[in-house]
Amino acid sequence: MTISKTDGPRQLAWLTRLKRSVLLSSFGASPAAMLSAALITLFLLNAIFAPFLVPQDPSDLRSLNLTDSLKPPAWMADGVWGYPLGTDGQGRDILSAVMYGARTSLGFGLAALALASLLGIPIGLIAGYTGGFLDSVLMRVADTQLTFPPILIALLLDGIGRAVLSRSMQQSLQPLWVVLAIGVSLWPQFARLVRASTLVERGKDYILAARLVGVSRSRILALHILPNIGSPILVFAAINLSFAIVAEATLSFLGVGLPPTEPSLGTLIMTGNDFLLSGEWWMSLFPGLALMSLVMAINCLADSFQDRLHISPG
Amino acid sequence: MPSLIEVKDLSVEIGAKQAVLLALDRISFAIAHGEVLGLVGESGAGKSLTAAAIIRMLEAPARIAGGQVVLNGVRIDSISDNEMKRVRGRQIGTIFQNSLDALDPLYTVGQQLVETIRCHLPLSASQARKRAMEWLREVEFPEQRFYAYPHELSGGMRQRAAIALALCAEPYLLIADEPTTALDLPVQAQMVGLLKRLVQHKKMAALLVTHNLGLVALAADRIAVMYAGRIVEMGPTRAVVQRPAHPYTMGLLESIPPLSYRVRRLRQIAGTMPRLGAIPPGCPFSSRCNHVFARCHRARPELMTAQMTQAACWLHAESTCKPT
Amino acid sequence: MLAFAFSRALQAIPVVLVVGLIAFALFAYVGDPVLIMLGQEHTEAQRKLLVEQLGLDQPFYVQYVRYIWAVLHGQLGISYSFGRPVAQLIAGRLPATLELASVAAVFAVIPAIPLGLFSAIRPRNLLSRGILLVSLLGVSAPTFMIGLLLILGFSVALGWFPSFGRGQVVQVGRWWTTGLLTGSGLRAIVLPALTLGSVQMSFIVRLMRAEIIRALQADYIRFARARGLPERSLYCVHVCRNALLPVVTAAGLQLGNVLAFSVVTETVFQWPGLGLLFISAVRGADIPVMSAYLMLAGLGFVAINLSVDLAYHAIDPRLRIPHLGASSES
Numbered sequence: 001m002t003i004s005k006t007d008g009p010r011q012l013a014w015l016t017r018l019k020r021s022v023l024l025s026s027f028g029a030s031p032a033a034m035l036s037a038a039l040i041t042l043f044l045l046n047a048i049f050a051p052f053l054v055p056q057d058p059s060d061l062r063s064l065n066l067t068d069s070l071k072p073p074a075w076m077a078d079g080v081w082g083y084p085l086g087t088d089g090q091g092r093d094i095l096s097a098v099m100y101g102a103r104t105s106l107g108f109g110l111a112a113l114a115l116a117s118l119l120g121i122p123i124g125l126i127a128g129y130t131g132g133f134l135d136s137v138l139m140r141v142a143d144t145q146l147t148f149p150p151i152l153i154a155l156l157l158d159g160i161g162r163a164v165l166s167r168s169m170q171q172s173l174q175p176l177w178v179v180l181a182i183g184v185s186l187w188p189q190f191a192r193l194v195r196a197s198t199l200v201e202r203g204k205d206y207i208l209a210a211r212l213v214g215v216s217r218s219r220i221l222a223l224h225i226l227p228n229i230g231s232p233i234l235v236f237a238a239i240n241l242s243f244a245i246v247a248e249a250t251l252s253f254l255g256v257g258l259p260p261t262e263p264s265l266g267t268l269i270m271t272g273n274d275f276l277l278s279g280e281w282w283m284s285l286f287p288g289l290a291l292m293s294l295v296m297a298i299n300c301l302a303d304s305f306q307d308r309l310h311i312s313p314g
Numbered sequence: 315m316p317s318l319i320e321v322k323d324l325s326v327e328i329g330a331k332q333a334v335l336l337a338l339d340r341i342s343f344a345i346a347h348g349e350v351l352g353l354v355g356e357s358g359a360g361k362s363l364t365a366a367a368i369i370r371m372l373e374a375p376a377r378i379a380g381g382q383v384v385l386n387g388v389r390i391d392s393i394s395d396n397e398m399k400r401v402r403g404r405q406i407g408t409i410f411q412n413s414l415d416a417l418d419p420l421y422t423v424g425q426q427l428v429e430t431i432r433c434h435l436p437l438s439a440s441q442a443r444k445r446a447m448e449w450l451r452e453v454e455f456p457e458q459r460f461y462a463y464p465h466e467l468s469g470g471m472r473q474r475a476a477i478a479l480a481l482c483a484e485p486y487l488l489i490a491d492e493p494t495t496a497l498d499l500p501v502q503a504q505m506v507g508l509l510k511r512l513v514q515h516k517k518m519a520a521l522l523v524t525h526n527l528g529l530v531a532l533a534a535d536r537i538a539v540m541y542a543g544r545i546v547e548m549g550p551t552r553a554v555v556q557r558p559a560h561p562y563t564m565g566l567l568e569s570i571p572p573l574s575y576r577v578r579r580l581r582q583i584a585g586t587m588p589r590l591g592a593i594p595p596g597c598p599f600s601s602r603c604n605h606v607f608a609r610c611h612r613a614r615p616e617l618m619t620a621q622m623t624q625a626a627c628w629l630h631a632e633s634t635c636k637p638t
Numbered sequence: 639m640l641a642f643a644f645s646r647a648l649q650a651i652p653v654v655l656v657v658g659l660i661a662f663a664l665f666a667y668v669g670d671p672v673l674i675m676l677g678q679e680h681t682e683a684q685r686k687l688l689v690e691q692l693g694l695d696q697p698f699y700v701q702y703v704r705y706i707w708a709v710l711h712g713q714l715g716i717s718y719s720f721g722r723p724v725a726q727l728i729a730g731r732l733p734a735t736l737e738l739a740s741v742a743a744v745f746a747v748i749p750a751i752p753l754g755l756f757s758a759i760r761p762r763n764l765l766s767r768g769i770l771l772v773s774l775l776g777v778s779a780p781t782f783m784i785g786l787l788l789i790l791g792f793s794v795a796l797g798w799f800p801s802f803g804r805g806q807v808v809q810v811g812r813w814w815t816t817g818l819l820t821g822s823g824l825r826a827i828v829l830p831a832l833t834l835g836s837v838q839m840s841f842i843v844r845l846m847r848a849e850i851i852r853a854l855q856a857d858y859i860r861f862a863r864a865r866g867l868p869e870r871s872l873y874c875v876h877v878c879r880n881a882l883l884p885v886v887t888a889a890g891l892q893l894g895n896v897l898a899f900s901v902v903t904e905t906v907f908q909w910p911g912l913g914l915l916f917i918s919a920v921r922g923a924d925i926p927v928m929s930a931y932l933m934l935a936g937l938g939f940v941a942i943n944l945s946v947d948l949a950y951h952a953i954d955p956r957l958r959i960p961h962l963g964a965s966s967e968s
Contacts, residue, residue: 143654147939159920159928163668253782254905256920266780273786273906275886277801281790285951288783296778303774369864405864410864415857418876419956420883429875430865463955479865 039297047103050237053082054096064200073282078142086282088271094282098290104264105291109180109245116235116244120190125221127191128198136292139195142188154247157181158256171259178257182247186240193236197229238302242295249291265291317344318519319368319487321388326360326367326383326543328348328590333588338363339378340545345487350510352534352551353523353589354566355586359540361523362411363490368521369406370398386486404434407480416476419466423450423475424460424469427482430636449478453508468503481512488513488520494529501506502526506533528570531555542598549623551577559620560627561603597628605629646906646947648939655706657936661929665715704832706804707932715926719918724930727915733814734804735911738834738903739896741818744837747841747889752848754885756880758854776840781899785833785906799828802908830907834899843890849881854878883954884949890946894939895932 041191046053069091071083085094123142127135145153161177162170201207202225210220219245253273254265260267265287272284345351353361363602366372368383372390383391390401402408410416417426427446433438436446464472473493477561478606480488490509494502506522506597513520515559524530530537531551537561538548547560558564565583585602588594594601602608608626620630657951689695696704708714712800753773757766776784793801805826807815817823853859854877901913908914912931919927 143906144653147657147894147943148935149895152898152901152935155901155916155920156928156932158670159923159925160664162920162923163925181961242778249780250782250902253780254902254917254920256917269782276786276789277794279794281794284786285790290788292775292779292783295780296774299774299778353753368882371860374791399868401866402864408861408864410857412857416861418880420879420954421875422955429871430867432863432866433871465956476861479861483866559744606859 002022006066010238013159015093016031016073030304032300036297036300036304039293040301043102043106043290043294043297046099047106050099050103053149054093054099055091056096072280083141085286088275088283093288097263098265098287099165101263101265101268101287102290102294104258105245105248105266106264106294108175108182108248108258108264109241110243111179112182112186112248113237113241116186117190119183121194121233123187124191124194125198125225128224129194129217129221135195138290142191145185147209150182150189150243151247151250153185154251155256157184157252158251162256174257174259175262178248178251182244185247186244189240190233190236194229194233197232198225201225201228235302235305238298238305242302245291245298246295317346317496318349318386319521320344320382320384321364321368322382322384324364324383325379326363326372327379328376330446332492333591336358336427337380337543337590338367340381340515341540341545342381343538343545343548345521347486347519348517349515349536350513350520350522350534352537353521353540354527354530354537355540356434357525358473361525363415363543364540365489365521365523365584369408370395371402375472400434404483405484405485406489406603408488409476409480409486409488409490409493411495414469414472414476416479417472419464422461422463422477423455423467427475430431430479431482446478447483450475452481452512453478468560469497470505473497473501474503477505477509477512481516481518484516486518488518489523490520491523492525493522493527494524496524503531503532508531525528527555527566539566542593543590544598544626545617546599546627547623547625548617553622557622559623559625560599561605561629562599563625566603597626599627642951643944643948645838646944650944654812654936654940657707658706658933659702661709661936662702663934664925664929664932665705666701682964714930714933717919717924717927719922719924719927728912728930728934729813729917731910731912731939733816733905734909735913736828737816737818738830738909738911739893739900741831742838742896743893745831746838750839750842751846751885754843755873756852757843758847758850759873761851761880770847771845774842776836777844781833781837781902782906784831784833784836785903788829788833789906789917798825800826801829804910830903830909833906834896834903837899838889838892838896840887841892843887845885846881849884853877853880879953883950884950886953887946890942893942897938 045137051057057196069087070092071080071091072078073084073086073094076086083093083095084097087093088097096100123138127138155196158177158181161173161181195314210224215224248257249266249269252264253270255270258264258267260271263271268286268287269291272280272287273280275281275283321344322342323340324338324342325336325340328335328337328515341360341364343351348426353364355361362532363372363376366376368390370378372378373521378391381391382389385401385405388396392628393401406574407511417423419472420431424446425444427449428439428442430444432439435442435445447457447460455471455478458515459471464475466476477493480490488509493509494505497505506529509522522534527537536549537551537554538545539554539560540546541562545561545562546557547554549559554563555567558567562583569582583602586600588598594611596609596612597606597615599601600606603610607628611632613628615626615628615631617624617626618630620627652886661676712725714728716722717724717727753769756763760766789801792798800822803826804817805822805824806820807817807823808819809819810816810819817827859872859876862872867876897913900911901917903909904911904913905917912934916931918924919931
């Protein structure tokens, strides 16, 4: 008897599995899910092609024209079509800023998510598979951290970064530190989910069969368990992507996230916020709308996957 | 004796516009006062659907497509939903499958009994409590557990509480849909015995739905056998069990492990019951029947007198030359 | 009940100690307190004196025990940026945050339960779809965006409510200042409380809806229908109570998030509470304030978890000590 003949799903046909999986088949399901998928595609395309598409490069100071500062959106009385969504206090085009900002937000969200899964998934797999003392220690740590809302953890880590690093180092490392803070704040959720699914999977016959024929532990974890708990993890990752994006935006909005030299949507909203009360609403509203539609689209899509898979978060 | 309930040509459809399937096809039967009718068949034959259709609690895509249900001379299939609410519980008591989960876990047995009694009968709280106690005694449920929560009770006790709940407003008809499947065998027999005693004592009628022919034989006065949404044989219990006329009933009986006499080889009916969309034309059982002949594929048999029962089988048609 | 509460409280102690350990580690090892307190210019003797005063020459566990002891006596250190005792700072800010959180909770819970119930019972109703959409917006949208939109609508465009500050406050007793007794204070709290409550409310609406739909499918509800119980008692007595169990738990645990979101809300509305203090500490790397906030938040969360456990215990008879007989299989 060989492994491939055991009851368990095959190890290598990952792609075929994915193609046939509920995830993709649920696309046609609801108009909301389709709309969300379209929006997300739009954001992804924007992330790749923004530098070629923007009307004005916000980082290129020569293109700025101070006489064009604080223009309202084009459809309003003072607006011009050269700046469809208006300009900020230095004459920067809001549309361009939003396009670059969305790209930054998505990128940082993905990076933080990657870090969280890189930490959480292996820890969850090992804890779930080995059990015993290691498991209880790891889960105790996760539980203690889970007592706190992730955003507080991220803020705290951010603050620690400011205290530990010298000012110049802190400024140059800030983008990395933001990824670190958000990634670390999210790992326990991943670890818990992966551990729970691993526990279920570990008891199944095909894992037993693999163990009986002497497949190594790391191989079992990586090639047998991980692919079989893949779907819920993907959905969970999607939900947490929106969380990571919001977390980054929140940090930036609070002025402790990305520096104004590398503005994300959150940074744009923060700078725009100062102009809100004097009536220049477009500077914060448009980045805000972009952020909300990105996050809504991700949540909505994740929701419809989740309905299909019948899993609950956490 | 006049029937308490009469079901005539009751049909149920499942599905939306594109694909409508006939799940119950012209079911007819009647039950008299003090009588127990056993409704048996494999799972998916439409037994539970029949029960749900009578009390008008079909789940969304299923709906009544035709026929009548007459209870005490009143057509309850056409009264308003509000009137039907007064029928349920008061005139028809029901025990469903999974009756172990029939009790709300957050209230004591006593609270739920009193709630039901007071909802149907004009009694004060203390009178209702007294009545609830009486019912607990009636179903042999220890009275001191009046204040127990469902999770504190064993399966058999929960079952008894569910029976008391179904009967406490003194309905005329009891519908028991697989009332005992979740219980151990000896407890099942006890429970069926209890049901039968209560029905006779209270002069009710009962429809006992189960897939267990052995169990139904213990309690039922008459048996109706269902297959693929139709009644294929109906008759007095003794006759159906000892001289079955329909090949399907024979098959069912042969597949029951005998309790009393020496063990012979069990036989099972070949194949499985067709899905609703794939019921063969003519006799629905023709795809699995050992006695099948040409006419079975051509036309659908209605119930006809056969030996001591009524069976929907061409073998018993008078004009047929029986194949050898 | 008492025994249960006691055992739960015992279980919470390790968590508090671990949080205390982290808070202490922050306090003692992050940055150089001596450098921060004395500045760049100091003599070796000054340094030595301060190290001795702060007990920094003691072994780790002695320092930890001392720290816990000090915290228990309300000594949380001196803020680097304000130069005042942290305990004093926190005591001054606490009333504002507590008032905000309570008003937000009222705003959240009171409409959420009927809305959730309605959208579950009438899923095809247009209003239900609207409720669902708005609640999705509420859980998805970042808190600060909700705050900004409210300011844009109700302060900038309509001018109904102020966009920042706490309005006029009055002193009540020795420790408490309240804005709930003055007109401007009441007006000032509306928008921040709505912002803070919106997340909580959307969350409860969605959870309530899901739980009611689940309860409606339960066997005992089907059975209750078959018993002929009227619709009203079916929903109010059986469905709601069963659905409320998980809602109470989850909403209670959500209270922890209210603290987190209060940081954001207070920044948006410049609400002079703990959150604003914390964020300024993060910006200024004010470690004593951060570690005190961590300690306080940890205690708060443990207390919340404890009370949620106790509440659950009170509503669900299955958790009380069982009498004789079988227990529930599920």
